[in-house]
Amino acid sequence: MFRSVAFAALAAGLLATSACAPITTYSGFQAIDASPKEVKVGEDTKSTVRARLGSPSVVSTFEDDVWFYIAQVKEKIAFRKPVVVNREVVSIRFNEETEVVEAVNQYGLEDGKVIAYNDRETPTRGRELTILEQLLGNVGRGGMLPRDDETVPGSRPGDRR
Template sequence: MARRAILAVGLLALPLTACLTPSRDYHGYVADEAQPSEIQPGEDTRSTVLAQLGSPSTKSLFDDNTWIYMSELQERVAFYRPRVKTRNITAIAFGTDDKVEEVLQYSAEDGQVINYASRETPTRGRELGLWEQIFGSVGNVRLPNSDEVTPDNPTGRRR
């Protein structure tokens, strides 16, 4: 009887082990045959880099002579946030003669945390609570016989 209970608990707990197995997600450039680090400065040209590595992940914003290849591996366990396991960034700079001048390698350790601007536009004045928004206009209604300036009454005086 005890064996059956242990076996039943074991079989019921078996699907839970699948939650503990990390799932892996690859993002960005995935090298097929050649690695970006195999590019040789002074030997390779823009066309040979394109033939070996394919199109870059992105180009430099300020200079089209720098190609950037980015790749990242993330692991997620159960419902937790994904964690970056590896991140590789290779920047390839070309000279005026389309030959590779330098190959720069960066990893996750080279990165810096950037604080992004919030998506809120600051406004002047005070913030109203829920009840102030609902009942804030009570008592602020003008009567039709007021001194309000309208197109029919440009001076605002009573007639």
């Protein structure tokens, strides 16, 4: 009897601790054969970088000569929001004419800035209607039924419905 109770308690304890184990997700650039940090300034070109690392995660919006390779790791415990544990951003700048690497910069999670943004909808001018105003908005206006002197779209002259 005592062994079965102890076994049940041990199984419940193991189950409870396994439920609290973090779920780790990896997203972005995954370095398999080569790392973006191994790119050599003055030696590598766009074609050699693309052959070694593949397509970049992002190309700069304003300059086509800046490539970014981005990777991040998130952990989620139970029902909580995911937390970014690690982020690596490597930017590679190329010369416009020769397409040779000019600079390789590496940024981490500590280099980022938290930006406060409004994740709701863009506010518009005007008045918002309540549910009752929407449902009862046309009551009393007389616009629900057609009048006899008006022609209703889809009806023939002299047709009475």
